[in-house]
Amino acid sequence: MTSAPAEPLGTRIRRLRADRGWTQRELAEPGYDRGFLAKVETGSRPPSEEMLAYLADRLGLTVDELRFGRPPGVAAQLRDALDEGYRDLEQGRVAAASERFASVAKQAEGYHLDDVECYARFCQAEVKWQLFDVEGAQAALEHAEELADAAAPWLRAMIVHRWSGCRYLKGDAGAALARVEEALGVLEGDPDAELCLLSALIHPLMEMGGLHRAQRAALAGRRLIRSATRPDFVARFHRQASQVWQAIGESERAEQDLIEASRLFASVGFDRDAARCRWARGYLLRRLGRLAEARAELTEARDQLAAIGSEEGVAGATIELAEVRLRQGAASEAASLVNSVLPLLTQDVETLGEATGLLGQIAQAQNDPVSATRLLREALEIQTRASLHGAAVSTSLRLGDVLRQRGHLDEAIAAYRRGLDSAEVTDP
Missing domain, CATH: 1.25.40 (Serine Threonine Protein Phosphatase 5, Tetratricopeptide repeat)
Incomplete structure (x- = not known):
């Protein structure tokens, strides 16, 4: 993909006129005279907003296409490129995704497409998230948020969701929850955005002991599913809500949610998130005492996450696998598994605490x-x-x-x- 042209407005008008084989008189009249257009083309006189709208209409363009040199349809093309890059990221093609996101961000900036540039910046944050660079992801999300006023509600919600996740991993669960609740408070009737934010609430609430609040969020999310349009958001909600059903003893419902989440993620090519659903199902199977099934599911999840370069996922699935092996009587293997991922946990306070506690249980065993x-x-x-x-x-x-x-x-x-x-x- 090429960069947006750095072309003066007058030069652009002259080029577009010449491309059509028109004289200055043919473009200018009847609204304006040829001499005034000549001054505009040489840059000695800027066009008024009214003249710019007139010329854009004559040339068959929108005002912004003429003003910023946007090819017709470029915004949709750039969004499609970002969607494709996100699938690359989810399937482990991190370098290709990162290159695409940077290219689109540069073009969107040149074409003054703030909404597309915001999306590109968010995708660049997702690369950091995938690489388990929590500090870098948070900084990139804050960079994306500078343009969030131009973004669609679903994207603004996802920026908050991920920012909250970064704060939570760094041990600031209170700030994580407060930010999501603040965003929910000002949200105006967008089911995808609301579902995204409700999903972001559930895990921190569960870990902070807020089961009843988490259950209210899960029930509210279930009412939104039929109105939501993004399958990845519905899948993410199913995965998070399964934690609530587990906690209140509805294990079958929890397992069905995880199976549905995995199916939806796979349907849109989100391999990383589908593997994380397997990790979550392995956790559930361990809690149910189905240790052989849990070991198989967690091993597969860990291997899939390793293949696509998701260090955060590898660490979490490995810790769960270690707990299964401890319960199966393989304490030495469990210790080896935990120690193999400890270097990955410097930015994930929750998993570091879990891993350290598990090493304590192993020492006791x-x-x-x-x-x-x-x-x-x-x-x-x-x-x-x-x-x-x-x-x-x-x-x-x-x-x-x-x-x-x-x-x-x-x-x-x-x-x-x-x-x-x-x-x-x-x-x-």
């Missing part, structure tokens, strides 16, 4: 209570700082049990008390 105590304490501190109250409750209980078994009763009581404090923050 290997009859190393001293290491278990240290690791569980580290995990609890990470989770508490990040307001991950649900995870902190579980870690506090494990830590208290280890301390009690070691005979440190006062410390055990203190750990249990911290768990109670975290539980009190969750909604009733």
Whole structure:
């Protein structure tokens, strides 16, 4: 794709006139005289808005096509290029996607297509997200947001969704939730955008102990599905809502949501997100005690995510796989799996806390209570700082049990008390 031409307006008018084989008189009359058009073409006189509209109509163009040198239909072509690049990204062709996004962003800027440029900037943020560069993704999203007033509601919602995700991964769950709720508060009746924002609420609420609020978001989202037009947004909602159904004991409903999400993502070529659904289903199967099925699903999800370069996905699926192997009695293999992805977790506070706590459980299984105590304490501190109250409750209980078994009763009581404090923050 070529860059937008840096061509003076007068020169462009002269070129378009000449392309049609017209004289200055033939283009100018009857609205304007030939001499005035000559001055416009040489750049000595700028055209008025009225003259610009007149000339655009005579040339069969819109005013902006004439003003900015946009070829007819270029906006739609650039959006199509971004859609294709996003599928490249989802299928692991990161370099090709990144190159396409940069090219479109440059052209959109040259053609003054703010909505298309905003979309291109968002796609560039998605490259950072795919590469697990949380800081870079957040900065790119904020760059996209500079043009968000020109963007469609669905894109503005997706920018907020991803920005919230970045803040959450960095341990600022409160800011993540506040931003999504603020965006929902000013949203005006767009079902795709609303579904996107409701999806963004569910996981942080669940991890902060807000099950009832998460359930309200899931139920509100279900009412929107029939009105939504974007299958990827519907799929993303199904994947997030499955967490709620799991938490309230509706496992069959949760599994059906994950299967439907995977189907929808696959139907639009979003391989990365389809693999993340397999990861989520593996988590559900582990919770249901179907460990052999969980191991197979998580192994496949991890391998698919590795093939398309999704480091964040690889890390999460590997941690889940390690927990399955621990429950199957393979503590050494579980430890090896966790340690293999620890370097990837510096920007993902939630998974770092989970991984550290899991290493504590592994140490306990290997009859190393001293290491278990240290690791569980580290995990609890990470989770508490990040307001991950649900995870902190579980870690506090494990830590208290280890301390009690070691005979440190006062410390055990203190750990249990911290768990109670975290539980009190969750909604009733």
